[in-house]
Structure formats: structure tokens, C-alpha cells
Amino acid sequence: MEKVYINGLGSISAQNTFDNSEFLNTVEFYTENVIPAIDVNYKAFISPAAARRMAKGIKMGIAASRTALQEANLENVDAIITGTGMGCVRDSEKFLSAILDNDEQYLTPTPFIQSTHNTVGGQIALDIGCKGYNFTYVHASVSFESALLDALLQLKLKESHSILIGGVDELAPHTIEIHKAVNHIKSEVVEASKLLENKSKGAVFSEGANFFVISNEKSETSYAEVVGVKLINTLEADELETELKAFLKEQNLSMQDLSTVVLGCNGDVEFDGFYDVLVENSLKDTPQLYYKHLSGEFHTASSFGFWLAARVLKSQTIPKAVVLKGDMPSEIKNVLLYNQYRGQNHSFTLLKSC
Amino acid sequence: MEALKQELKESLVEQLNLEDITPAEIADDDMLFGDGLGLDSIDALELIVMLDKTYGIKLTDPKQGRAIFESINTMSAYIAEHRTK
Amino acid sequence: MGKGVAITGMGIISAIGNNIDENREALFAGKTGIGRVVKINTNHKNEIMVGEIAYTNSQLESLLQLPETNNYSRTALLGAVAAKEAVESACISDINEYKTGLISATSVGGMDMTEKYYYEYLEDKTVQKYIEAHHAGDSTQKIAEQLGLKNSLVTTISTACSSAANAIMLGARLIKSGKLDRVIVGGADCLSKFTINGFKSLMILSDTYNTPFDENRKGLNLGEAAAFLVLESDAVVKAENKNVLAYLKGYGNANDAFHQTASSENGDGATLAMKQALKVANLNAEAIDYVNAHGTATGNNDLSEGKAFLRVFNTMPPFSSTKPFTGHTLAAAGGIEAVFSVLALQHNVLYPNLNYKTPMSAFNLVPELELKEKPITNILSNSLGFGGNCSTLIFSKQA
Structure with missing residues (x-):
């Protein structure tokens, strides 16, 4: 089995994460319950002719993926695998409200085309001219992890050499209202x-795009090794420890080997209990990090967690803003990520320094 | 006719989000598709909706659009002849 | 690697029948499921034809014995019916016995409910239960729940019209790599006002019965369907002494990288996908006995796919599109056509390309026009979609 490395990344989020020479040097602490991603200069990546029909999700996806490719010194990849919970949902809303408001008349095709979930992956392929494998996963909070799982399969079996993976989701006004x-x-x-x-119901919603070049060849730009990922559709809280131990055992590791754990807790009093089970028991002595107070919640928010873990491993530093509990280790070796949304679609991801 | 042409140029820029072009930059005989303005098949569909909504002209076959949308000149001539609103 | 991927069960619901037997009978009798829209309140009723499933939502709910408080979208209802049939036909009694996964595909998800209650969601507490049912993954979670699948790998693929083919492909790779022993793969999409109007805005809906590969084709008919296969590893087949219906022998996926919606004129993506699938299957093009084409009957698809055929095959094997039976069922298409392919292998028949009259002037390709009996070993099935997504699966009698 081949080892797999993260060789480049690009992040657009509610924080200033787009510049890879900085690592959360300044942090925005928002008080709003819906926080949009900070726009970057999309024009530097997308020609006006191409940009004119692009939803924000596509623009974020292209800018983030180009940045990841550039860092990995690649112009193309063997495959593009995207995770998105809702796709370009703003255009879905636009098309649906036009159907309802205009009684099915005068409908233009552009918002319908953008509403197709694979539109971001398709546009990235068009942008870089990639005729290779192109999949889009749309399974709520494991959308990004599904993309990662697929990429690991290909790289470990040498079906591909370099793959672009990413998680992308955007905010949209009506969806915000109905979730409120x-x-x-x-x-x-x-x-x-x-x-x-705060111990109240619900989360703070946001959006973003986090893209990564992963490869079975280590390079000067490598951030970390991706050891494994596991998706679990449903589980009871009291099964969590058994599942985690089994996952670590598959990687020949135990709880003691973890330098830190990156948790996807989002402040929803109804569902954060899943994280409590781990941090109050087997992971109680493991230093804990969290990030959704910075990134907000969205179906692919865990791709921000993946970004955070990769940056932590490469820089061997932990920004103060993401520390939840515990003394931070001097050497950071194995980083575990755990995430779920509303008690479903749990995932464990394991990264290792390289 | 000149007013219609100006109107068409403005709606072209607006409806098709032609951010880098102003209506004044479009000449009456500029090719709208291909090497000219660079519009494509999706733009043609957008223009068909515009014909219907603004001028009451219904096209049932997108192929009809090719000749009509060749330039501002051809578009304005067709609209002037067939408009119902 | 090099392990076999056995198909040991399948289930389907489409416009031509509510289960495998009904679908087979309609296919063999040349009976179409295309007609006028009945269940969706659209202004385009008299301008389009569709492949609608006979059951209403409440009939499907009682079939699944769901409580009245359920929040299943029609996509989830159809998916659950087909997936259950697949698992039953594979004689699986304990779904959690082996490392089992579910990979489903959808493009519509819960849009059918959202388009009904879009504004009501804000005020009406009785319909708010469907808010959570909107996103694409929800229908898959519901199917897993109906199958009793817990603590498992469950995910959803959405790559437009190639979605279910891609779900089948991922399932095969998970079996081959040893990640899973057993996986239920397929897709589900219900009809919706959203997709009807979407395809209408692209001006590719026919106002009459769709006619794939015909010179005078006028576009596609939308359909709704769900279909699932059970894939199992050699080890499970051996341990359980399983009856194998067929094998999934090859698969390929490529991107046209040409245009947001249109296929390239020369069918680059489809050519790459077919060649890749033949390579994985370790077969020459000559070994293919029948091609189940994507054949949507749009001007663009059939031209592009036909040109790709000419690039892959020196002599074109018998081919047809089954879209005139079912309509284009979008994300489910690769799933129902996988079921049709397995049925063709089991019964050694080729399906007719209904409604065909005039050969296309662009090339000399004429599809099968009658149901034909013929020994078949290998079938190639295409699913091509928006965003340039092209997928090919090869089904075979041999591992």
C-alpha cells in the first residue's frame, strides 16, 4: 500500500485563510449567526468571460483549487473529487423561486445548470482541462470525507498519482431563513x-471552499500524511469509543499515540454530546482543538478542520484561537479528526506528520 | 430602430453579465457568437427567453436562434418585424 | 486486485413496472411507460411526455409501512422500495453481518417536497419536517434506515445523469480493495417541477415519444425511477454459496472538459470512459455483444455518443437505448440500465430501440429494432451527463 501526502492546499473561509504564508495570525471572532466567507480577488483566477455565469461556490472552488495546485507545483491532476452538501444552492433557490413566482414562465437555464451538484467539479475540470476521473459526493457532513476516501482508494492502489479533492458549500438567503x-x-x-x-440549540452557519492536492509521492511542499478515513452513517453515543478504537487499531495506533484531536463541535446543545463522550473518557488526556467557532458550520466544514490539521502538522504550531483544552504537545505527530452533524454521518480522519 | 438597438445592447450586457464590456463597445454588425463577443449555446437560450419575455416572440427550436442572434443588426430587424409587445 | 465483483441481487421501480418481474415483462413485450404527466401540477402538461411511476406517495408509504409522521421525499420512497427488493433477492437476512455499505445516487434529492412547500416552510409547522429531507444525502440515509444498515459506510454521489453508474463503480472498487465485503449500489430520482422546468429551459424536452439515434429526434422525455444492485466479494459468494446473477467486470469514468452542459462533438469523454472500462475488464472491443447506449434522444448526446462508438469499435456491436421505455431517469439511469443489462445477460436478449424511423445522416449506425434472442457474454452500458461526466460499466457472465 502506498502512502498518501497532502502536497498543496487552498482555503476560502470566514477567516483570512487564503494566503498560505499566514496561519491564523489574525482571527475574526464573529457575533452573527450566519457568517459569509471572506471574498478573495476571484478575477486573479477567472477571466471575466468565464466568471459571468459562475456562482460563488464555483468561484471559491476554482480559486481554492488553483491555489492548491500552484503550491503543489502542478498544472493538472489525474482526478478531481469534490464534496458538497448542497452544491450551488443560491442558484437552486433562484431557479425554484422563478418557477414559483413566474408560474413556470420565462425561465433561463443558467441557474438550473449551476444547481446541478457536480457543477463545481465540472467547472474545475473545464478550468484546468482535466479529462480524468471526476466525482462529486453529496452526503451531508461526510461529503468531503467521501471524496477523501475515494482519493485514498485510488492513490493507495496506484490508480492515480495526484488528485485534487475539496469541500465546498455556499450560503443562500432562503435556505438560511428556513433553517432559522x-x-x-x-x-x-x-x-x-x-x-x-452557550448551550443552546442550533449552530452558526457559514460557507467556504477547502481544496487539497493529495499524492502518493512526498514532495518538498508536503504538509502531512493522510493515514486513513472512516465514515459511519449512524451510531449510538455509547458505541463511539468502540468505533474509534477499531479505527485506530486498523492504523496500528492507540489513543496514547494521538498528539491532538480536532473536534467538529458546533455549540449545538442537542448534538455536541457525541464529542463529550470522547473527551470525557478515552480522549480526556489528549489535547483538544476545535474550529467551528472560526469556520462556522456547513456540510463541508470538516474540510476546514482537515485544512487546520494539515497546517498544524506542517508548521508544528497550534494557533491559540483553536485550542479547546489541554497542554499542547511539543511534537505533533498523529492528529485525529472527529466530526458529525446533527448526530448523523460521523467521520474519523487520521493525519500524521511527514 | 436605433433605440431598439441601444436597448438590445444594454440588455445583452445586463442579462448575460458581460462585466468587461459596455453597450457602447458593441458595434451593430459585431458577431455576437464565436470569435466576436464569444457568446455560446447557453447565451442563445438566455436570449430566446429575452425575446419571449420582452418582445412576445416565441421560438420553439433553438436552431432558429443562430441566424437571428448573429449581430445586433439581425436581432433588431427580426424583433422589429415579429414583436407582439 | 483482480478480484471478481459479483452481482447477487437487484431491485427496480420505474415507469414500466414496480419490481424486477414487471420491468422484465414490459421490456420483453416492447411496452413503453411514457405518457402525459399525471402527478405533478405543471403548466407544461400538454407539451411534454414523461415516464411516471404509477404509485402515489401515500401508496409507497403504506408499502413501506411508514408512520404518518415520516418525512420521506419521493426519491427516498422509490429508493427504499428498490433497495429492499435488491436485498431480498440477494437472500440477505442480516444486513449487518458482513462489512456492508450503501452507495446511492440522486440529483433531485428532496426537491419534490421543497418545491411544494418552499414558502410554507417559513410558517407552517406541519411541513417543516421536510426541510431536513431536502439535501441529497437524506434520501440515502432513509434507504439505509429501511435496510437496517447501521454503523456503516453510507454515501451519495451526484454527477448528473451518470450518478448511479458512478455509485456502482465506487461500490465495485470498495469490494475489489477489500474495504467492503458487500455493498448495495444504485440510484433514485423522482420527477419534479424543478427538473421539468430545468430541462425545458435548456430546450431539450421532446413534445412526443423520445426517439434515440433517429435523424429527426426532438429531445428527451424525463422519467423517474430507482434501482439497486447488491455487489458481493468472491469470499462472501463462496461462504454463502450465493447464486451469482452476473459480474461487474469493467468500469471507466472520464470528463469531457468541454462545456458546462453540452458533450464534445467527437465524444472525447465517452470514448475515454469506454476505453478505460474495456481496459479494467481486460477485454477487446470485439468481445462486447451488446451496448446499452445512454441515447437520450437529444441532438447533442446521440451525435456525440455515436461518434464515440465509432472511435471505440471497429465493427459496431448491436446497440439500443432503453430511454423510450422509461424516459431519462437522470441520476437513476445508470442503475436501471444496469438492471436491464443483467436481465439481458440472464435471458440472452437484446432490447429494441423503440420509436426509431430514420437513420442519422452523420454516421451509419442503426440500433436494434426488435427484441432479439442471442447468446450474450459481455454488455457495455454508458451513462453520460452534464458537467462532462462520462461513465461506462461492463457487465459479464464471467468474473
């Missing part, structure tokens, strides 16, 4: 730095 109506978005003001103390 059912308390999936918090109803009261919460300071980002106190996200986990």
Missing part, C-alpha cells in the same frame, strides 16, 4: 469565542 425557522441556526446572539458555553 427550525432552529438549526441559533436564534440568539453568540460570541464566537463562547460558542461552546
